[in-house]
Amino acid sequence: MxxxxxxxxxxxxxxxxxxxxxxxxxxxxxxxxxxxxxxxxxxxxxxxxxxxxxxxxxxxxxxxxxxxxxxxxxxxxxxxxxxxxxxxxxxxxxxxxxxxxxxxxxxxxxxxxxxxxxxxxxxxxxxxxxxxxxxxxxxxxxxxxxxxxxxxxxxxxxxxxxxxxxxxxxxxxxxxxxxxxxxxxxxxxxxxxxxxxxxxxxxxxxxxxxxxxxxxxxxxxxxxxxxxxxxxxxxxxxxxxYRNQKPGGSPLTRLFQLLVVASIRKFKVVPAEKSLLHETEDKESNIKGSRKIDPKNDLSYLSSLLVTIVSNVTARNGKPGWIPDNLNYGHVDYFFWLLAALSVLNLGVYVWIAKWYTYKRAVGTLR
CATH class of the missing domain: 1.20.1250.20 (MFS general substrate transporter like domains)
Incomplete structure (x- = not known):
């Protein structure tokens, strides 16, 4: 092996x-x-x-x-x-x-x-x-x-x-x-x-x-x-x-480096070419224990995943989803009916349990 x-x-x-x-x-x-x-x-x-x-x-x-x-x-x-x-x-x-x-x-x-x-x-x-x-x-x-x-x-x-x-x-x-x-x-x-x-x-x-x-x-x-x-x-x-990650130094230093140094020097760079981005000299991160995000792979995967999620929420099998453009054709009302039913159930449980409550008498009354 x-x-x-x-x-x-x-x-x-x-x-x-x-x-x-x-x-x-x-x-x-x-x-x-x-x-x-x-x-x-x-x-x-x-x-x-x-x-x-x-x-x-x-x-x-x-x-x-x-x-x-x-x-x-x-x-x-x-x-x-x-x-x-x-x-x-x-x-x-x-x-x-x-x-x-x-x-x-x-x-x-x-x-x-x-x-x-x-x-x-x-x-x-x-x-x-x-x-x-x-x-x-x-x-x-x-x-x-x-x-x-x-x-x-x-x-x-x-x-x-x-x-x-x-x-x-x-x-x-x-x-x-x-x-x-x-x-x-x-x-x-x-x-x-x-x-x-x-x-x-x-x-x-x-x-x-x-x-x-x-x-x-x-x-x-x-x-x-x-x-x-x-x-x-x-x-x-x-x-x-246990597996242990090594500490990577102060995140404030890296944040300052990214916002002030890298962003100013490369604000005109379009992230299409990987070599033009900040800290891309090799595949390993300069910070021990940290991993890089590949802009061509991981980011495109995240983007496609987001699009898939949105499309599943807004439409499924050609029919409107829970949150379509026109709410009149969606099923948001189902969700609110569910909330209403749960609220009624909660009130019923509260009333049922209330018979076991103990109460303190009022100390006095205001005149």
């Missing part, structure tokens, strides 16, 4: 930094660890964040508006942090550790995530760290106890910044795009990947919220902490099976 058939052609390497062996690394050998990691990590995140406003209100003795504001600020931090984490992962962080990008970024950021989850569970269960409560909803936390809780939360936000933007792309790296068989399997990976996310969220909404409201906040935060520990163990159990 030739060497080209043994190793991947997309620049990936194994955990030792050697070219990745197709028969020993990647594909569905490695993906179960990544999918299991994501499911447990999402369970941990949603299990901790879903009921957070009530924890602020009932345990940290915050007013509803303050609790909601703190929750929104923390949630916003969790969604901004991935912008920084992804930049560091793809550019510098991993190179300075061991020249393997997303894997070691995951290692770097799993630590504060797991530490934050553990600290939050301890702050809700250990005497001295847990706020004293004279009644169910009457607690008097000290400034130190509140500070510990928020320290834990922002450690989690820091960890989320490194994990959230990297896991899905790391799973995609396990499939070689130059191998058509592996390329087809990549779409199946994303199906299972997002299924694991929703399973974790389902367990959170159906079980953990009940535990937090009816058992204790210690267990309510302890179970997500255990799930995060399992996520870390699952991920690193597949170390020897």
């Amino acid at each position: 030739e060497e080209d058939d043994i190793y991947t052609k997309d620049g990936t390497v194994d955990y030792k930094g050697n070219p990745a062996d197709k028969k020993k690394t990647g594909t569905w050998r490695a993906c179960p660890f990544i999918i299991g990691n994501e499911g447990c990590e999402r369970l941990a995140y949603h299990g901790m964040s879903t009921n957070l406003v009530l924890y602020f209100k009932h345990r940290l003795n915050q007013h509803t508006s303050v609790a909601a504001t703190n929750n929104q600020i923390w949630g916003g931090t969790c969604y901004i942090a991935p912008l920084i984490g992804a930049f560091l992962a793809d550019s510098y962080l991993a190179r300075r550790i061991l020249d393997n990008c997303l894997f070691f970024n995951h290692l770097y950021y799993c630590s504060p995530f797991a530490q934050g989850m553990t600290l939050l569970a301890l702050s809700a269960s250990v005497p001295g760290m847990r706020p004293r409560c004279s009644a169910e909803d009457n607690c008097n936390p000290t400034h130190k106890q509140s500070a510990i809780a928020f320290l834990a939360l922002y450690l989690i936000a820091l960890g989320t910044g490194g994990i959230k933007p990297c896991v899905s792309s790391y799973g995609a790296d396990q499939f070689d795009d130059t191998d058509q068989k592996e390329k087809k399997h990549k779409s199946s990976f994303f199906n299972w990947f997002y299924l694991s996310i929703n399973i974790g969220a389902l367990f959170t909404a159906s079980v953990l919220v009940w535990v937090q409201d009816n058992v204790s906040w210690g267990w309510g935060f302890g179970i997500p902490a255990i799930a995060m520990a399992i996520a870390v163990c699952l991920f690193f159990s597949g170390t020897h099976l």
Whole structure:
């Protein structure tokens, strides 16, 4: 067997930094660890964040508006942090550790995530760290106890910044795009990947919220902490099976180079001749681990694919599709009838479940 058939052609390497062996690394050998990691990590995140406003209100003795504001600020931090984490992962962080990008970024950021989850569970269960409560909803936390809780939360936000933007792309790296068989399997990976996310969220909404409201906040935060520990163990159990992309340097530098240098120098060039385009001296990209798009092949394929999709949407078998030029001859009304039916079904389910709701009596009336 030739060497080209043994190793991947997309620049990936194994955990030792050697070219990745197709028969020993990647594909569905490695993906179960990544999918299991994501499911447990999402369970941990949603299990901790879903009921957070009530924890602020009932345990940290915050007013509803303050609790909601703190929750929104923390949630916003969790969604901004991935912008920084992804930049560091793809550019510098991993190179300075061991020249393997997303894997070691995951290692770097799993630590504060797991530490934050553990600290939050301890702050809700250990005497001295847990706020004293004279009644169910009457607690008097000290400034130190509140500070510990928020320290834990922002450690989690820091960890989320490194994990959230990297896991899905790391799973995609396990499939070689130059191998058509592996390329087809990549779409199946994303199906299972997002299924694991929703399973974790389902367990959170159906079980953990009940535990937090009816058992204790210690267990309510302890179970997500255990799930995060399992996520870390699952991920690193597949170390020897992973394929790793090497970091390619700062994307800001390349963006500046493209927009300012290449676009000004070659703004009159029509991309019909491949040799006239930017960075086309050879078939390999100047950025390690990156792949080029062939303007004559891949772009024409994408264009034809787009035309096919549009034509299937607008017309099929000579008949108008869902979105034809004249909507009176289409089937958009079917779609709206479907939405109406789902709305009625949703209302019926809500009314049926409402009989199990419990209600609090009004404290007083306005005069």
